[in-house]
Amino acid sequence: MSDSEFKINTVAVIGSGVMGSGIAAQVANAGHKVLLLDIVPEGAANRNVIAETALARMKKADPAPFMSKRAAKLVETGNIEDDLEKLAGVDWIIEVVVEKLDVKQALYRRIDAVRKPGTAISSNTSTIPLARLVEGMPEAFVRDFMITHFFNPPRYMRLMELVTGPDTNEALAASVTDFADRKLGKSVVVCNDRPGFVANRLGVTWIQLGVLKAMEEGLTVEEADAVMGKPFGIPKTGIFGLIDLVGLDLMPHIGASLKSALPDGDMFHATNRDLPLVNKMIADGYTGRKGKGGFYRLNREGGRKIKEAIDLGSGRYSTSAKVESPELKAARKPRQVMEIDGPLGRYAFGVMANTLSYAASLVGDAADDIAAIDEVMRLGYNWRWGPFELIDMIGAPWLVARMREENIPVPDVLEKVGERTFYRIEDGKRQALQPDGSYRDIARPEGVLMLEDIKRVSEPLLKNGSAALWDIGDGVVCFEFTSKANAMDDQIMTLLDKTIGLVKKNYKALVIYNEGTNFSVGANLGLALFAANIAAWGEIEKLVSNGQATYRKLKYAPFPVVAAPSGMALGGGCEIVLHSDAVQAHAETYIGLVECGVGLVPAWGGCREMLTRWQNNPAAPKGPMPATAKVFEMLSTATVAKSADEARELLFLGKDDGVTMNRYRLLADAKARALAMVDGYQPPEPQEIVLPGPSGKIALEMAAEGFARRGIATPHDLTVARELATVLTGGDTDIIDPVDEDTILELEHESFMRLVKTKKTLDRFESVIETGKPLRN
Structure with missing residues (x-):
């Protein structure tokens, strides 16, 4: 078999415990079919009961092993007595059974009898050296064998330790590494064949x-x-x-x-x-x-x-x-x-x-x-x-x-470092000290672009206390949030406005991205609370107006804008994603408009964008009320998508938006997406929508009051819901009259300002700042 033929499409996992089933789920999250096998319990009427039970458990687990319901459908269950021959149809077999050498080797002999030549075989062992695992196994098996040590839970932990032996087929190991990297989102670290690895x-x-x-x-x-x-x-x-x-x-x-x-x-x-x-x-x-x-x-x-x-x-x-x-x-x-x-x-x-x-x-x-x-x-x-x-x-x-x-x-290595450091910057490149005392460049895998590397060798094009703009090459610039928790504030809006002007003159496209734990947790509530406590309502009004104007300018800019979120993208962080031409999201992006939870309504165009998306959704029932009701349900309950796949289902992401599994590859993918949009780019046209008006508002308020009577919604939740209903139904508009963007933005602004002046909303601000959780008042 030639090196080019080592391509992985289908995977089998043997062992459906917590680790095995979790690995199978992550393969399915990547969009690949996976066969999950386990033993047949003695006397079992259902011979697949162990694997089927594991699959059912994962569908209900929290945190969820699956990124979507669609992914769960890619897992086929079976058992190693009746279904072992199916291994002949897979490209990678992962063993995740009990940590006993005799059990593993007995299984390997059965696997080797049915697999096709060149199938990758790996063990998820965390303690048994590879040399012992392959003792007495055929030469062809030894060539195709390696250790791939995942970490629990496999969906969320980004590390995979890889151990190969002196006889392991390097091309096959490279194929497994590439699949784990690009498809499973793992950072693959090569370890030596030692007990416990690293x-x-x-x-x-x-x-x-x-x-x-x-x-x-x-x-x-x-x-x-x-x-x-x-x-x-x-x-x-x-x-x-x-x-x-x-x-x-x-x-x-x-x-x-x-x-x-x-x-x-x-x-x-x-x-x-x-x-x-x-x-x-x-x-x-x-x-x-x-x-x-x-x-x-x-x-x-x-x-x-x-x-x-x-x-x-x-x-x-x-x-x-x-x-x-x-x-x-x-x-x-x-x-x-x-x-x-x-x-x-x-x-x-x-x-x-x-x-x-x-x-x-x-x-x-x-x-x-x-x-x-x-x-x-x-x-x-x-x-x-x-x-x-x-x-x-x-x-x-x-x-x-x-x-x-x-x-x-x-x-010895600690002796050798002496007065030096283990890491240094030389000619703009980060180098690491080697065991022989020399330094060597730290090379990124092919196709990885990191902002931290760019920042090491260049100065920002623009910068203030909360944001910076970087040239990432090929006519593309990257806008980075740098505030605490990447919270949105007036300085971000100011620099974003300057950025739009600069890109118009000198660049091709804009990517919005950062390497923080979270893309953005939303607006800076601490600043808002301070302004409210000194009754600086004009400053808060200005922040709302500037945010609306800046995001609108971003949406209609004459160049492509690609948002590349990872982690939480909440409130104002979600709204900047909604105003971008395209999104390249990390698979673990948790996105939502959560303002109602802190006693506000989205006021930087989030209501308008979600109404437009749900009205344009071909799968949704026609007419203004179904879309309005759906957006009301999502926003009033501060719904947050728990993955990029779920964000697509909720229309926070569009059907053509991309998803990157490996966090390290996100910026390169976003840049490529932006460049692909440059030729022939045309900004979107403003769109009017039809909203249900006062009758629709009454229906939404009645629904909210029902939740309040059941004790699900608090009195202030009801106040917020009424303001949200006003915005989403278009205020006093007639159901037959189209509503333009200006009208919805004005309603957002007015409702936001009414709510921010209430004591109960400010109490929620204070609770979030002090405890991280909104007050249920």
């Missing part, structure tokens, strides 16, 4: 260090998680919250596997201790969030809902307390936390110095370069910075000196 080996050691050191220092779980948080770029779950999320009962199994596989003297063994408290918690059903609770739990006695934390000494629960440490609050950088005098500082240093030492020891063993190890921890454990990026931030000379004082091993 993620489990380093991540589990870090977690175990976190638990042991907290007990040694007498810290509370809240204190430990606060230390292992923001300053180190680690998610707010910290160590103990992460264990609760993963499941306490999983940790002993992983520990036992690594214990049997890792060589004597490995740092892992010193951290892998039997903990009576953890054993008792598991025995009592306290296995984490999936059980009765874990290190944290919710006490619901007497109708209450109080968060409690366990005492690591006594094992008793008490109300969880916020950590009030002036030193910790003042420490904004990793080294500052490690230098705190007392238990908190000793904990920070003890956990992270040992973890960083262990990470350095894995270079040349589990992986060949530092960039791979950093990528694993960023994507596998959601660290903001990888271990070697952290060492650069801390300062290698200081860290090494302290490690020697504390008798922590200093691996």
Whole structure:
């Protein structure tokens, strides 16, 4: 078989547990058929019951493994007794069965008897080396075999570790890598054939260090998680919250596997201790969030809902307390936390110095370069910075000196860095230190364009405190939000207005994109609340008017505009997407107009755009009322699409808008989309729509009042719903008269200003700012 024939279209997954079924779902999310097989239970009337049950469970799960109902239909279930011959028709077979070598090898022999030559075969094992898995297997099987270690949940975790052997067909491995990258959205990190590879080996050691050191220092779980948080770029779950999320009962199994596989003297063994408290918690059903609770739990006695934390000494629960440490609050950088005098500082240093030492020891063993190890921890454990990026931030000379004082091993690569850093910028390119002491450019995969690389070698065309404009080549510019949480404000509107003028004169197209966690969480409520508290209503009116004018100018600009959202695109962030000519969305884009939840109505053209989309929807019933009712339902309930596929169903995205599975490829895809639109581009024509008027408003209000009577809607929800109904039905318009854009924008503006002046809306603002959740008033 030639290299060009290694093309993957159909996949089979054997093993329908949480991981196996999740991998199958992600293949289906990519639009590919997948066969999901499992064993036949003894005496089962339905021989496919295990796989079918797994599929049914996934359809109801939250967070959802499937991005759409359509994806679920691409999964075919079966069993390995009756359906193994179907493997002859697939291109990639993924084994996800129990972590027992004899079970896996017995299955491999059965697979090899029915598969077609050149079919990729991989194991999702996280602990068993490849060399052991293929012992005694035929040469042709060994050539086609590799390890593809996905992370749970497979839809949301972007990392896949790839392990190949000396005899693995490189072209076949490249085909699997390309499919995992482009279709499954994975960042593929090549690891060496060592037990635990990188993620489990380093991540589990870090977690175990976190638990042991907290007990040694007498810290509370809240204190430990606060230390292992923001300053180190680690998610707010910290160590103990992460264990609760993963499941306490999983940790002993992983520990036992690594214990049997890792060589004597490995740092892992010193951290892998039997903990009576953890054993008792598991025995009592306290296995984490999936059980009765874990290190944290919710006490619901007497109708209450109080968060409690366990005492690591006594094992008793008490109300969880916020950590009030002036030193910790003042420490904004990793080294500052490690230098705190007392238990908190000793904990920070003890956990992270040992973890960083262990990470350095894995270079040349589990992986060949530092960039791979950093990528694993960023994507596998959601660290903001990888271990070697952290060492650069801390300062290698200081860290090494302290490690020697504390008798922590200093691996060779940490010795070699000396006064230098693991990463440096040379000729505009980011380079990483190699095991031999030299530096090498960090190469992006083909077809990947990152704004962070462009920013490293160029200056912005335009910039202010909340946004920047960058030249990304070929006549295309990129507009980037830079405000906190990418919240929309007056500075973004000002720079966007300037951008439109600049692109008209000098460029071909505009892409709206950023590399934040979220595209935009919506308008800056803090600024709005401040303005309202000093009765600066004119400033708020100006913000609404400027937003409407700017978005309108964007929509009718004489050049293509492509929005490229990822993560949350809410409120004003959703509205800028709605005003773009085309969208290239990351698959994990969560988009919606959520203003009603904070006591407002969309006022930057969102109501108008959604009404137009639903009236133009050929699948919707004809007439003004069905479209209006649908938009009212979505906006009044602050509906958010939970994937780009769902956003298309809700018409936040159009049928021709694109979806990119791999987050790293989003900007390149958006730029290509923009360039493809340049030749012959014509801006859209303004469109009038027909709205139901006062009679329609009455119908919508009656529906809202019904929800209020059932206790679903609060009194202020009802107030907001009435204003929304006014906008969506066209105010006092006659049902036979078309309504233009100006009229709907004016209604949006008027309703917004009436609501923003109410105390209950301002109370919701304050609640969102303080707690992240709107007040139900």
